[in-house]
Amino acid sequence: MQFAENITVENMTIIDVAVGIISKNTAADDKEFFVCRRAVHQHQGNKWEFPGGKVDKGEKPEDALARELFEEVGIAIDNISSCAFVISHKYEDKHVNLHVFNVQEFDGDPFGKEGQQSQWVKLDTLLTLNFPKANKPILDYLRQQA
Ligand SMILES: Nc1nc2c([nH]c(=O)n2[C@H]2C[C@H](O)[C@@H](COP(=O)(O)OP(=O)(O)OP(=O)(O)O)O2)c(=O)[nH]1
Numbered sequence: 001m002q003f004a005e006n007i008t009v010e011n012m013t014i015i016d017v018a019v020g021i022i023s024k025n026t027a028a029d030d031k032e033f034f035v036c037r038r039a040v041h042q043h044q045g046n047k048w049e050f051p052g053g054k055v056d057k058g059e060k061p062e063d064a065l066a067r068e069l070f071e072e073v074g075i076a077i078d079n080i081s082s083c084a085f086v087i088s089h090k091y092e093d094k095h096v097n098l099h100v101f102n103v104q105e106f107d108g109d110p111f112g113k114e115g116q117q118s119q120w121v122k123l124d125t126l127l128t129l130n131f132p133k134a135n136k137p138i139l140d141y142l143r144q145q146a
């Protein structure tokens with residue numbers, strides 16, 4: 001039984017995903033973050049997420065980020081900083097590598113372009129939201145930076 005489980009995990013394809021921590025400084029010089037809610041039918045459905053999506057074959061994570069952020073939240077990014085860190089996380093059904101980018105400079109006002117729920121939140125609110133398990137290092141990173 002354990003053997004079978006291990007085999008399944010070893011055979012799991014790793015999915016590269018590019019995600020953006022979109023933030024802005026508010027008038028009071030307090031930071032806010034833009035987050036979206038995953039649709040119920042998606043993997044990790046109903047949970048909050050940092051916008052982004054799968055890196056296509058042969059695509060650079062930063063190019064995937066720019067493509068996904070335009071498709072999902074309608075913003076254009078050109079000066080993308082380098083990837084802050086990569087999280088490798090195995091769910092029961094999927095192994096994801098999240099390439100995490102800080103997105104502080106962008107054109108346009110992000111919105112839920114695919115009809116998804118979205119909001120700007122301050123860090124204290126963000127930390128109360130239900131994110132996928134893989135996101136824990138992102139929340140720890142933001143908490144440390146505050
Ligand atoms: N975008 C995003 N995905 C996340 C986060 N945390 C996390 O575990 N994931 C997982 C869920 C999914 O298995 C995968 C991202 O896939 P996705 O559904 O966003 O991919 P996509 O935008 O290309 O969508 P699709 O075309 O495949 O429907 O990464 C997160 O904060 N943001």
Ligand SMILES: [Mg+2]
Pocket residue numbers: 051052053054068072
């Ligand atoms: Mg996506």
